[in-house]
Amino acid sequence: xxxxxxxxxxxxxxxxxxxxxxxxxxxxxxxxxxxxxxxxxxxxxxxxxxxxxxxxxxxxxxxxxxxxxxxxxxxxxxxxxxxxxxxxxxxxxxxxxxxxxxxxxxxxxxxxxxxxxxxxxxxxxxxxxxxxxxxxxxxxxxxxxxxxxxxxxxxxxxxxxxxxx
Amino acid sequence: xxxxxxxxxxxxxxxxxxxxxxxxxxxxxxxxxxxxxxxxxxxxxxxxxxxxxxxxxxxxxxxxxxxxxxxxxxxxxxxxxxxxxxxxxxxxxxxxxxxxxxxxxxxxxxxxxxxxxxxxxxxxxxxxxxxxxxxxxxxxxxxxxxxxxxxxxxxxxxxxxxxxxxxxxxxxxxxxxxxxxxxxxxxxxxxxxxxxxxxxxxxxxxxxxxxxxxxxxxxxxxxxxxxxxxxxxxxxxxxxxxxxxxxxxxxxxxxxxxxxxxxxxxxxxxxxxxxxxxxxxxxxxxxxxxxxxxxxxxxxxxxxxxxxxxxxxxxxxxxxxxxxxxxxxxxxxxxxxxxxxxxxxxxxxxxxxxxxxxxxxxxxxxxxxxxxxxxxxxxxxxxxxxxxxxxxxxxxxxxxxxxxxxxxxxxxxxxxxxxxxxxxxxxxxxxxxxxxxxxxxxxxxxxxxxxxxxxxxxxxxxxxxxxxxxxxxxxxxxxxxxxxxxxxxxxxxxxxxxxxxxxxxxxxxxxxxxxxxxxxxxxxxxxxxxxxxxxxxxxxxxxxxxxxxxxxxxxxxxxxxxxxxxxxxxxxxxxxxxxxxxxxxxxxxxxxxxxxxxxxxxxxxxxxxxxxxxxxxxxxxxxxxxxxxxxxxxxxxxxxxxxxxxxxxxxxxxxxxxxxxxxxxxxxxxxxxxxxxxxxxxxxxxxxxxxxxxxxxxxxxxxxxxxxxxxxxxxxxxxxxxxxxxxxxxxxxxxxxxxxxxxxxxxxxxxxxxxxxxxxxxxxxxxxx
Numbered sequence: 001x002x003x004x005x006x007x008x009x010x011x012x013x014x015x016x017x018x019x020x021x022x023x024x025x026x027x028x029x030x031x032x033x034x035x036x037x038x039x040x041x042x043x044x045x046x047x048x049x050x051x052x053x054x055x056x057x058x059x060x061x062x063x064x065x066x067x068x069x070x071x072x073x074x075x076x077x078x079x080x081x082x083x084x085x086x087x088x089x090x091x092x093x094x095x096x097x098x099x100x101x102x103x104x105x106x107x108x109x110x111x112x113x114x115x116x117x118x119x120x121x122x123x124x125x126x127x128x129x130x131x132x133x134x135x136x137x138x139x140x141x142x143x144x145x146x147x148x149x150x151x152x153x154x155x156x157x158x159x160x161x162x163x164x165x
Numbered sequence: 166x167x168x169x170x171x172x173x174x175x176x177x178x179x180x181x182x183x184x185x186x187x188x189x190x191x192x193x194x195x196x197x198x199x200x201x202x203x204x205x206x207x208x209x210x211x212x213x214x215x216x217x218x219x220x221x222x223x224x225x226x227x228x229x230x231x232x233x234x235x236x237x238x239x240x241x242x243x244x245x246x247x248x249x250x251x252x253x254x255x256x257x258x259x260x261x262x263x264x265x266x267x268x269x270x271x272x273x274x275x276x277x278x279x280x281x282x283x284x285x286x287x288x289x290x291x292x293x294x295x296x297x298x299x300x301x302x303x304x305x306x307x308x309x310x311x312x313x314x315x316x317x318x319x320x321x322x323x324x325x326x327x328x329x330x331x332x333x334x335x336x337x338x339x340x341x342x343x344x345x346x347x348x349x350x351x352x353x354x355x356x357x358x359x360x361x362x363x364x365x366x367x368x369x370x371x372x373x374x375x376x377x378x379x380x381x382x383x384x385x386x387x388x389x390x391x392x393x394x395x396x397x398x399x400x401x402x403x404x405x406x407x408x409x410x411x412x413x414x415x416x417x418x419x420x421x422x423x424x425x426x427x428x429x430x431x432x433x434x435x436x437x438x439x440x441x442x443x444x445x446x447x448x449x450x451x452x453x454x455x456x457x458x459x460x461x462x463x464x465x466x467x468x469x470x471x472x473x474x475x476x477x478x479x480x481x482x483x484x485x486x487x488x489x490x491x492x493x494x495x496x497x498x499x500x501x502x503x504x505x506x507x508x509x510x511x512x513x514x515x516x517x518x519x520x521x522x523x524x525x526x527x528x529x530x531x532x533x534x535x536x537x538x539x540x541x542x543x544x545x546x547x548x549x550x551x552x553x554x555x556x557x558x559x560x561x562x563x564x565x566x567x568x569x570x571x572x573x574x575x576x577x578x579x580x581x582x583x584x585x586x587x588x589x590x591x592x593x594x595x596x597x598x599x600x601x602x603x604x605x606x607x608x609x610x611x612x613x614x615x616x617x618x619x620x621x622x623x624x625x626x627x628x629x630x631x632x633x634x635x636x637x638x639x640x641x642x643x644x645x646x647x648x649x650x651x652x653x654x655x656x657x658x659x660x661x662x663x664x665x666x667x668x669x670x671x672x673x674x675x676x677x678x679x680x681x682x683x684x685x686x687x688x689x690x691x692x693x694x695x696x697x698x699x700x701x702x703x704x705x706x707x708x709x710x711x712x713x714x715x716x717x718x719x720x721x722x723x724x725x726x727x728x729x730x731x732x733x734x735x736x737x738x739x740x741x742x743x744x745x746x747x748x749x750x751x752x753x754x755x756x757x758x759x760x761x762x763x764x765x766x767x768x769x770x771x772x773x774x775x776x777x778x779x780x781x782x783x784x785x786x787x788x789x790x791x792x793x794x795x796x797x798x799x800x801x802x803x804x805x806x807x808x809x810x811x812x813x814x815x816x817x818x819x820x821x822x823x824x825x826x827x828x829x830x831x832x833x834x835x836x837x838x839x840x841x842x843x844x845x846x847x848x849x850x851x852x853x854x855x856x857x858x859x860x861x862x863x864x865x866x867x868x869x870x871x872x873x874x875x876x877x878x879x880x881x882x883x884x885x886x887x888x889x890x891x892x893x894x895x896x897x898x899x900x901x902x903x904x905x906x907x908x909x910x911x912x913x914x915x916x917x918x919x920x921x922x923x924x925x926x927x928x929x930x931x932x933x934x
Contacts, residue, residue: 042915043916044807044808044908044915044916044917044918045807045853045855046895046902046905046918047852047853047854047855047902047904047905047918048853048854048902048903048904049902055916056895056908056916056918057915057916058910058914058915058916060564061560061561061563061564061567061893061910062560062893063893063894063895063908063910063916065895
C-alpha cells in the first residue's frame, strides 16, 4: 500500500475524474476506480461495525459494504435526499480486489483534469483529514479535492475493529 | 494426418458419418456384452456387419485410423464368425476398447475434424488386435488363460482396471515394453524438438493429472500387496507410471521422467514375473511414489521440478531390477512357445515403426483418456473446468433465481392478467428451477477419491502397529460438494487413525476374543435427508465407557458420577481438547490432540460427529454434514427492522415465554425455565445494538438453540419462516465478523445476515461477565 501511494503521489495525476458533492465541497475520484453509480437504497445494518459503515447491499447477487462518507470524514450527518447516491468503487484491499459503495450527497460530473491544474501537498485547515487527499485541482475556477479512495476505504482498520472485539 | 485442410463438403460428410457411427457404436456395445454371456452366431454376425459398415464409411472419407482399427476388429470377429473360434472375455474387452477409442476419435472429429492425436493409441490397440488374431490362428492355447477369472473380480465400473488385466497377456510386443526400454538420451532429444511454451496453467493441469495418476498407482499397489495374485493391479500401476512418464516428458521434467521410467521398468518386470513381486519391491516403488508426489507438489507451487537425490533412488530401482537379469520379453515368449519367431519379428518391426511415428505429445492425451474412464465409467464424458468459473456460474444462477422471483412476484405485472405473460412467467420459473438444480449438482463430486486417499495411510499405519486391517468402502459413488470433500479430508484421516490405533486390536488379542485376525474398517458414505453421512466403522474393541468417564472426572469435565449421562454423552468427552485415555502416547495418536480438531473442523462445516460403540464389537464415528456449503436451511427471524437467518439444525424449539418462566439474576443476566431446566436468555437486539426491537420477553419469541451440548434462549421479535438460502461471503472488505457466518440475498432482493452461533455465544457470555 505504501509504495502504491508513493507512486500515485509522485506520478502523474492527470486524467478523468468523477466529481461529487459532500457538505458543500466538491471532491473527485479517478474514474478508473468507479464501477457504477446507484441511487440510494435501503441497507442491511451490520452489527458491531463503526458508525460510518452504513451496512451492506445486494448488487446483483454480490454483497457489498456501504460507507457513509460524511461520517467517515467526520461531517455532520444529513437525511438522505433523492440526490443521494452510492458510488460503487473497485478497490484493492491488501491485494484483494473488492467492491465497496460510498454514499455521497450528489454526483456532479466527469471532468478531465490536467497535471498542471493539480496542486499537491496542500494542507487544509478544515475538518477534513488530509491523509486521504491526493491533491487539489482547479476546474473552471472551482477547487476539487482529489481523493485517494483506496486509502479512505482501508479496511485493515475495519477488520482490526471487528477482530479485536 | 492432418485433415483440417479438407473442404466443407467433406466436413459435412464427416458429420453425417459421425452421427451414424455413434448410433452404430451404441448398438454394438450392448451386443458385445451380450456376446460374453451368449456367443450366438447371429449376434456375432450382427456385430461384424456393424464394424464392417464403420470401416467402409471411414475408408470412403479417408479416415485411416478408424478404418485400420475397425478392420482389425473385423478380422478378429471373422475368426469367431467363420472359423468357429472360442470367444474369450479378453477378446470382448479388446473390442470394447476399440469401440471406446473409435468413439473418442469420432467425437474429436466432430469438434475439430482432426484425428491425428489418436494415431499412436490406435496403432497400439491395433497391435493388440493383431496379436489376438495371431494367437487364435496359431491355435496356441490362448495365453489369456494366465489370468483366469481375474477380471470377473472387478466391478463393471472398473473398466480401466480390467483392460489392464488383458493387456499384458495379449500384447506380447506392445511399443512401451520396459524390458527393452527406450534409451534416455534419445527420448530427451526428441522432446527438445517438440518443446512447447509451458504456461503455469499447464503446470497446474499437469500436477492435477499427475496427482490422480500417483493416487491410482498407490491404490493399486496397496491392493496388490493384499492380494499378490492380482497381477492386473501391477499392470494398472505400470500403465499409470507410463502415462506419468509421458506427461513429464512432454513438459520437460527430466528428473521426474527419469524416475517414473525406472519405476515403470521395475513394475513391468514385476508384472511379467521377471523379478519377484514381493513386499520389498512394492515398498521401493511406493517410496519412489512419495518422491514423485513431493516433486509434483513443488511443480504445482511453481517450485523446482528437480529431484535432489535422484541418483540414489534410480540406483536402488536399477539394483532391484538386476536381481534377476531380465531377458527380452520376446525371447521369453518364444521360449514359452507362445509366440512364433516370425510373429515376433513382425511385431517388432511394427513396434519399430511406431517408435518413429509416435510423437511424444500423444502420451498426455492417452492418460487423460484413462483418467476420464476411471472417473466416469463407460460412455460418460467429463471435462475439467476451472472451479472459479463454476463458482461464478452458481453465483449467476443465484442472481437469476432472485431476478426471476422479482419478476414473478411483481404485482403490477400480474394484475394485467395477460395470459401470455402468466404462461411465460410459469415457464421461466420452471427453467430457472431446473437450472438451479443443475448448477448445484455441478459442484458435486463422488467421494471415492477421498476414500481412496485413505488406503495408503491405513496400510502404513497397520504395518507400524503390526495390525492386519482390511479397509472397505461402501457408497463411494455418493456425491458431495467439492469444498466439503476438501474440508472433511483431515477430520476423516484423524478418525481413521484413531480406529487403526485404538479401535482395532493386535492380531493376537483378536484371536483371543474369537475374532478373525484381520480387523475391518469400513468407510461408508450416504445421503440422509439434506445431509451427507460419512461413517468410519471398525470391528475393534470399542470405546471404554468407564475409562472415558474416569478420565473426564479426573480432568473435571464431568462433576457427577456419570450415572445420569447417556453413553453417547460420555463418548463425546473424547472430543474435548487434550482428552486422551490412551495409556501410552503412540506415534500417531494418544496425545489428545486430533479428536478435538475433528470436532472443530466438522463444526466449521456446520456438521457434527456422532459416536456409536459397543464394547468388544467395535465402534462407528458418524460425520454428518450438510450436502453443500453453498446453501443452508435457515429460519428467518426478525429483530427490530433487521432480519437474520439462523441455521435450522441448531434450533430446538420456539416458545413464547410467560412471565412466570422468566427470572433475572443480578449481574448474571436473564434465565428462562424450560421444563425445569434454567437456561440463559440472550437478547439479539442488545448485543447487535438494534433499536425498536421488542423488549418484553412475553411479547417476543424465544428460539431455543443448542450449541456445544448446551442450550440457550435467543430472543427475537418474530419468526418469519423457513427458507433455503445461498450463503454469500461478506467479502474481503468486511472480513470476519464475530457472530455472523455470512450474508444471504432475501427474496425481496435485500440482504439478510446469517447468524453464527460459534461466534455469537461467546459474545453473549462475554457481555455478561
